[in-house]
Amino acid sequence: MEQIMNWFAEMAAMLPQLFDGMAVTVQIFAVTLIFSLPLGLLVSFGRMAKNPVIRWITKAYISIMRGTPLMLQLFIVYFGPYYIFGIRVTNDYRLWAVFIGFVINYAAYFAEIYRSGIQSMPAGQYEAAKLLGYSRFQTFFKIIFPQVIKRILPAVTNEVITLVKDTSLAFTISVIEMFTVAKQLASAQAAMTPFVAAGIFYYVFNLLVAVVMEHFEKKLSYYQ
Amino acid sequence: MYLLEMNHIQKKFENLQVLKDISLSVKEGEIVSIIGPSGSGKSTLLRCATMLETIDSGEIVYLEEKAAWTDPGRNQAVYAGKAKLKEIRKSYGLVFQNFNLFPHFSVIKNITDAPIHVQGKKKEDALREGMELLRKMGLEDKADAYPCQLSGGQCQRVAIARALALNPKVLFFDEPTSALDPELTGEVLKVIRSLADLDITMVIVTHEMAFARDISDRVIFMADGVIVEEGTPEEVFSSSNERTQAFLGRYGEMLSREGKK
Numbered sequence: 001m002e003q004i005m006n007w008f009a010e011m012a013a014m015l016p017q018l019f020d021g022m023a024v025t026v027q028i029f030a031v032t033l034i035f036s037l038p039l040g041l042l043v044s045f046g047r048m049a050k051n052p053v054i055r056w057i058t059k060a061y062i063s064i065m066r067g068t069p070l071m072l073q074l075f076i077v078y079f080g081p082y083y084i085f086g087i088r089v090t091n092d093y094r095l096w097a098v099f100i101g102f103v104i105n106y107a108a109y110f111a112e113i114y115r116s117g118i119q120s121m122p123a124g125q126y127e128a129a130k131l132l133g134y135s136r137f138q139t140f141f142k143i144i145f146p147q148v149i150k151r152i153l154p155a156v157t158n159e160v161i162t163l164v165k166d167t168s169l170a171f172t173i174s175v176i177e178m179f180t181v182a183k184q185l186a187s188a189q190a191a192m193t194p195f196v197a198a199g200i201f202y203y204v205f206n207l208l209v210a211v212v213m214e215h216f217e218k219k220l221s222y223y224q
Numbered sequence: 225m226y227l228l229e230m231n232h233i234q235k236k237f238e239n240l241q242v243l244k245d246i247s248l249s250v251k252e253g254e255i256v257s258i259i260g261p262s263g264s265g266k267s268t269l270l271r272c273a274t275m276l277e278t279i280d281s282g283e284i285v286y287l288e289e290k291a292a293w294t295d296p297g298r299n300q301a302v303y304a305g306k307a308k309l310k311e312i313r314k315s316y317g318l319v320f321q322n323f324n325l326f327p328h329f330s331v332i333k334n335i336t337d338a339p340i341h342v343q344g345k346k347k348e349d350a351l352r353e354g355m356e357l358l359r360k361m362g363l364e365d366k367a368d369a370y371p372c373q374l375s376g377g378q379c380q381r382v383a384i385a386r387a388l389a390l391n392p393k394v395l396f397f398d399e400p401t402s403a404l405d406p407e408l409t410g411e412v413l414k415v416i417r418s419l420a421d422l423d424i425t426m427v428i429v430t431h432e433m434a435f436a437r438d439i440s441d442r443v444i445f446m447a448d449g450v451i452v453e454e455g456t457p458e459e460v461f462s463s464s465n466e467r468t469q470a471f472l473g474r475y476g477e478m479l480s481r482e483g484k485k
Contacts, residue, residue: 122324124320124322124324125324125326127276127320127324128320128324128325128326130276130313131274131276131313131317131318131387132317132338132342132386132390133310133313133314133338133342133343133390134338134341134342138341138342142337142341143326146328147327147328150328222370223327223328223370223371223372224327224372
């Protein structure tokens with residue numbers, strides 16, 4: 001009994017520090033989603049463009065982003081300015097490097113998800129829209145895109161859940177997020193408890209993500 | 225005046241010549257049926273007329289406005305400018321074989337969205353006219369339903385209402401009942417017949433022979449990319465042309481026997 005009480009007391013003492021880490025994790029998560037979702041759509045347009053140069057460039061971009069580790073990409077974004085251009089970066093740049101690295105990486109994945117959704121749309125929807133006189137812009141944003149969202153939602157959920165866990169990679173360039181804090185506490189106390197706390201945090205976060213995404217899916221289930 | 229004139233249309237897919245020098249014109253108020261075996265090019269002809277496919281050469285004219293013509297130098301079709309084509313597109317509507325309703329829009333939104341956001345109609349006017357059209361289709365109770373909740377026949381009737389909502393001068397039908405069972409076919413054909421009474425110009429690609437015979441002012445029989453025969457339903461359905469007879473087969477016999485009674 002006493003042991004359990006002690007454990008709780010230990011946990012409670014760690015919480016303020018863990019909360020700070022959590023805030024950074026949530027920040028990385030939110031910034032990545034807010035910017036990579038629209039950027040991904042833009043990239044998917046490039047990937048499907050008629051112009052072969054644009055198509056080739058976006059294809060290479062996606063290939064590199066998917067083909068190399070995110071950790072390596074973070075290193076390059078963080079250290080690149082100094083080693084390539086000789087620009088001295090400030091300490092604040094760490095978090096910016098994480099934002100940039102995550103956004104350009106996730107945009108590539110989302111681009112391919114959008115593309116799969118857009119290309120799965122039957123030609124008849126475009127034809128009907130054309131016959132009814134909708135502009136290309138209206139056709140895409142009124143007719144096609146809402147249906148694409150419904151089609152790609154399960155794949156997006158997968159990606160978002162991976163993102164929650166990937167935020168811990170910010171640790172590699174010493175951004176003090178959740179996982180960094182847990183590791184520091186664990187080595188200071190020579191105990192597993194901080195890792196358990198971190199594990200619970202990631203799990204609950206993802207549970208929340210799953211619940212929210214399921215809600216969206218339900219909301220869109222009014223049609224087939 | 226001709227609503228639509230198509231002259232010497234040629235269309236090739238890869239190495240297959242689908243339309244071989246087809247000419248067709250449609251007068252105001254006329255109902256034209258196009259019949260023929262699968263692969264004869266009748267659907268392609270409709271898709272070229274509605275500019276879902278581009279022609280290789282020939283001429284397409286709507287209400288004396290040229291949409292496409294053959295450039296004599298290159299012997300290839302050229303199309304009018306974007307703005308002009310947009311204008312020309314307003315003069316016709318198309319009902320597809322598989323409806324192509326927008327699944328995420330309710331029935332009434334399927335019908336009123338284009339009038340509101342393309343034509344710039346007032347919302348209440350569009351809604352009133354949309355409900356009126358639904359009443360004509362016998363679907364006034366389905367205004368708030370979604371296409372997935374409707375039968376195929378109901379979907380096709382909504383699709384007809386959607387096309388009519390934009391007040392086209394001519395309405396094309398691309399095998400409107402081919403995805404439906406006989407019972408649902410009946411209800412859709414009934415609706416199309418009711419449009420005939422309203423003097424709406426229609427061009428109908430169909431496999432429903434009795435329907436084509438009853439409703440049409442003119443029947444066109446196509447095979448292998450050419451118009452084999454063209455005339456009043458009586459002329460075509462009692463034709464002595466070998467190819468026409470081979471296609472009509474039992475239909476022809478049945479219909480002519482009926483006619484003699």
